[in-house]
Amino acid sequence: MDADTADVYREGKVVRCPDGNGDIITLKDTENINGIVPFDRIGEISRNFCKFPLRKDDIFLTAFVRSGTHVVWEITTMLTKNMTELTDLPKQESMIELMTDEALESLPSPRVLNNHFPNWLYPKEALTKNKFIHVIRNPKDALVSYYHMAQGLKNFNYSGTWSGYFEFVMARQNTGLKPIDYNDWPSNVLPWYNLSKTNQNIVNVFFEDLVENPVPQIKRIAEHIGFPKDQDTYEQIAKATSFKAVRQNKRVKGLNLQYNTPTSQPWKDGSPGIYRKGKVGDWKNHFTVAQNERFDALYRQWTLNTDICVRFEI
Incomplete structure (x- = not known):
C-alpha cells in the first residue's frame, strides 16, 4: 500500500482516507473524473462515454450527487410514459454509472438516463x-445528504461523525487535493449552469423550487422535453412524486435498497437507504x-464570477 498524500493510502484503485477525526472512509479513484468516486466501473465508463450509443430521443438527467435526481427521474419517467403513478422500476436501472451498455441498450425509448457527470x-x-x-441543490444540504449516504453504504466502510466529515471535505477544498466525488459542487454544477445560458437543450431545475412548489417545475420539465400535459396531470404527478410518497412507494415495492439486481444489498442494516429526508434546510x-x-x-x-442563486432554506 503506497502513501498518496499525508495519511491517504492507495491499494490499486481503492483509496482510504482519514476524516478530520481520523475515521477512515474507503473510496475508489479514477483517472478521467477529477475526483474519488464510489462506483466500480466509473473509470471504464468515463473513458468510453464519448462513444456512448445515443438515441435522438434520449433524455439526460444530470446533477451533483445527492441533489434530488431520484424524484426528478420519477417525474420525467411518468411524463414520458403518460403515467400519473410511479413506475415499478428503480432509477438505478437507468443510471449510466451502474449499468452495463447492454442493459442500457435494452431500455425502451425514450430513455431517461441519469448520471452525475x-x-x-x-x-x-x-x-x-x-x-x-x-438538477441543482444547495451545497450544504447536498453535503449533509452525502455524509449520511457515506455512513449508510457498505462500500464506504465509514462510521465517522459529521464534524470529522466536514473537516475532511473542507481540507480537500482548501489544499487542492482531489475532492470526494465527481469533481466538487462548483466544478460540476457551475459549468452546467453556465452552459445552459447558451444551450437551450439544458434546463436547470432547482431542488428547493421543486420542494416548495412542484407543479410549475413539473410543467417546465414537461415542456422542455416535449411531453406537455394538462394542469390536472401535473398536479397528480406532483402528489405522486412528493418525497414522502416516493420513499414509501419504493420501500413497499422493495426498491429502496436495490441498486442493480433484486438481490443486491449495498446498505448497512438500519440505514434509511437512498431516500432519507429530501428536505430543504436539513443542514x-x-x-x-x-x-x-x-x-x-x-x-x-465558488460563486464570485457567476449569477447562480441557490436557496439554503425556504
Whole structure:
C-alpha cells in the first residue's frame, strides 16, 4: 500500500482516507473524473462515454450527487410514459454509472438516463441534439445528504461523525487535493449552469423550487422535453412524486435498497437507504455556527464570477 498524500493510502484503485477525526472512509479513484468516486466501473465508463450509443430521443438527467435526481427521474419517467403513478422500476436501472451498455441498450425509448457527470465528459453530439435536465441543490444540504449516504453504504466502510466529515471535505477544498466525488459542487454544477445560458437543450431545475412548489417545475420539465400535459396531470404527478410518497412507494415495492439486481444489498442494516429526508434546510441540524461561517466563505469564492442563486432554506 503506497502513501498518496499525508495519511491517504492507495491499494490499486481503492483509496482510504482519514476524516478530520481520523475515521477512515474507503473510496475508489479514477483517472478521467477529477475526483474519488464510489462506483466500480466509473473509470471504464468515463473513458468510453464519448462513444456512448445515443438515441435522438434520449433524455439526460444530470446533477451533483445527492441533489434530488431520484424524484426528478420519477417525474420525467411518468411524463414520458403518460403515467400519473410511479413506475415499478428503480432509477438505478437507468443510471449510466451502474449499468452495463447492454442493459442500457435494452431500455425502451425514450430513455431517461441519469448520471452525475460533468458536462465536458458528454459526447458533443448529445449536447447539441438531446434534452438535458440539470438538477441543482444547495451545497450544504447536498453535503449533509452525502455524509449520511457515506455512513449508510457498505462500500464506504465509514462510521465517522459529521464534524470529522466536514473537516475532511473542507481540507480537500482548501489544499487542492482531489475532492470526494465527481469533481466538487462548483466544478460540476457551475459549468452546467453556465452552459445552459447558451444551450437551450439544458434546463436547470432547482431542488428547493421543486420542494416548495412542484407543479410549475413539473410543467417546465414537461415542456422542455416535449411531453406537455394538462394542469390536472401535473398536479397528480406532483402528489405522486412528493418525497414522502416516493420513499414509501419504493420501500413497499422493495426498491429502496436495490441498486442493480433484486438481490443486491449495498446498505448497512438500519440505514434509511437512498431516500432519507429530501428536505430543504436539513443542514441547519448539522452545521455549527463556526462551520456555517467557514462554508459560507468558501461558497462566496465558488460563486464570485457567476449569477447562480441557490436557496439554503425556504
